[in-house]
Each structure stands twice: as structure tokens, then as C-alpha cells.
Amino acid sequence: MAKIAVVAANGRTGKLIVEELVNRGADVTAIARSDNKTVASTFIQKDIMDLTAEDLAGFDAVIDAFGAWEPEGLPNHVKTSQHLCDILSGTDVRLLVVGGAGSLYVNPEHTMQVWEGPDFPEVFKALAKAQVDELAELRKRDDVKWTFVSPAGDFQADGERTGAYILAGEELTLNDRGESIISYADYAIAMADEALEGDHIQQRISVVRK
Numbered sequence: 001m002a003k004i005a006v007v008a009a010n011g012r013t014g015k016l017i018v019e020e021l022v023n024r025g026a027d028v029t030a031i032a033r034s035d036n037k038t039v040a041s042t043f044i045q046k047d048i049m050d051l052t053a054e055d056l057a058g059f060d061a062v063i064d065a066f067g068a069w070e071p072e073g074l075p076n077h078v079k080t081s082q083h084l085c086d087i088l089s090g091t092d093v094r095l096l097v098v099g100g101a102g103s104l105y106v107n108p109e110h111t112m113q114v115w116e117g118p119d120f121p122e123v124f125k126a127l128a129k130a131q132v133d134e135l136a137e138l139r140k141r142d143d144v145k146w147t148f149v150s151p152a153g154d155f156q157a158d159g160e161r162t163g164a165y166i167l168a169g170e171e172l173t174l175n176d177r178g179e180s181i182i183s184y185a186d187y188a189i190a191m192a193d194e195a196l197e198g199d200h201i202q203q204r205i206s207v208v209r210k
Contacts, residue, residue, distance in 0.1 A: 002196050003027040005062045007048055007084065010037045012157055013098055014065030016188035024192060029059070048080045053087040061094040061195045074130035078137050089143045096195055099150040101180070102128025103135050104172040104206055114153065114172055135204060142202065149191055150206040152182040159183025164210035165190050173208050182209045 006018050009030035018038040021028045030040035033047040044055060048066060056062055066080045081097055088095055102115030102124070114120060115128035138146050153172060165186050166175060174180055182190075190207040194200065 001027050002060045005029045005059045007031045008066040020188040020192040064097045077130040077134040085141050085144045095146045097148045099148045100131035101153045103132040145201050147200045148204040151187050152208040153180035156183045161185035165207045168206045
């Protein structure tokens with residue numbers, strides 16, 4: 001039985017990931033700084049920055065579901081994932097990070113990212129840049145088995161759970177209907193698949209609804 005920790009588990013994405021893993025029979029520990037709001041029966045109440053190597057020892061994978069929206073919290077994308085890298089450094093514990101779509105490339109040369117495009121909403125640029133920086137810092141870590149999982153461009157909190165998705169890579173990928181879209185629920189399926197069966201070590205992958 002896979003033993004998996006989900007950090008920042010009380011967020012909307014984190015809760016769905018916990019639920020998906022529990023439903024598949026994984027041994028799930030939810031970690032959050034407030035009371036447990038997930039279906040996990042094992043819970044650690046701790047801020048990410050207070051977690052230690054001992055807290056995360058023995059897991060097969062740690063899923064980082066941290067997200068910040070307010071300007072003052074955006075630097076914490078880099079800060080928190082790097083802290084997790086530091087305490088997992090040199091271990092076999094995988095670190096899977098809930099990423100953003102803004103860092104996906106829009107050309108084969110990988111010189112232009114989604115967030116740099118003229119049509120990218122100004123209101124989301126600071127968040128996208130924070131996650132761009134987060135991925136850039138992860139790419140520097142060869143001492144951690146990290147995987148950065150980007151959703152599609154239209155990441156829908158209340159979208160339906162279709163149960164089907166396309167696994168893609170570094171570039172913004174469209175489905176057969178020309179859409180870059182995925183629900184939180186389908187993203188949770190993809191994250192659970194990667195945690196339980198995937199092997200995209202030190203890679204960024206992306207997912208879009210089929």
C-alpha cells in the first residue's frame with residue numbers, strides 16, 4: 001500500500017487529491033495548519049515551513065498542494081516548495097507539486113510561456129510568475145525526486161469529474177475540441193495516477209481533459 005502525504009491538504013485541490021487517493025486504498029496523511037477538513041483519517045496539524053525531515057520520513061510520495069492568491073503570499077510558492085525540497089533532499093521520497101499553466105510553453109523552441117502572451121489576463125500574471133519561478137527553482141534541484149504537474153489553461157474548481165485526461169509535457173496542449181481545460185476533480189485523478197504509478201522524476205508534466 002502506497003504511503004502518501006498531502007501538504008496544504010485543506011485547500012480545494014488538496015482535499016480532492018486526498019479523497020482520490022483514499023478512495024484508491026492509499027495510506028494517506030493530510031497535513032495542514034488548521035483542523036482537518038479532509039477525508040484522511042491520519043492528520044498532522046503543522047505549517048509547511050515547520051515540517052521537518054522526520055515528519056516526512058517513510059512516505060513514498062509527498063504532494064505539495066500549496067496555493068496562494070494574495071500578492072503578499074505569492075513568494076511562498078517558491079519558499080514552501082524549496083523547504084520541502086530541503087527536508088526531502090537525498091531521500092527516495094518523491095515530491096509532486098501542484099503547478100500552474102502559466103509556465104507551459106506555447107512554441108516548440110520553448111522560448112515563450114503562456115503567461116507572457118498578449119491575451120494572458122493581467123489579473124493572473126503575478127500568480128503565474130510566482131509559479132514560473134517555483135518551477136525554475138525546482139529545475140535546479142538534482143537532489144530531490146520532484147515532479148511539477150501543470151493543469152490546463154482553464155482550471156475549473158467546480159468542473160465535472162469526467163475520469164479521462166490527456167497526459168502531456170512542457171507545451172500547452174489542446175484536446176480534440178481545441179480546449180485547454182480540466183476540472184480540479186480530473187486533475188486530482190491525474191495527480192493520484194502520477195503519485196501511485198508515474199515515474200516522471202525531475203520533470204514537468206501537464207494534463208488536459210480528454
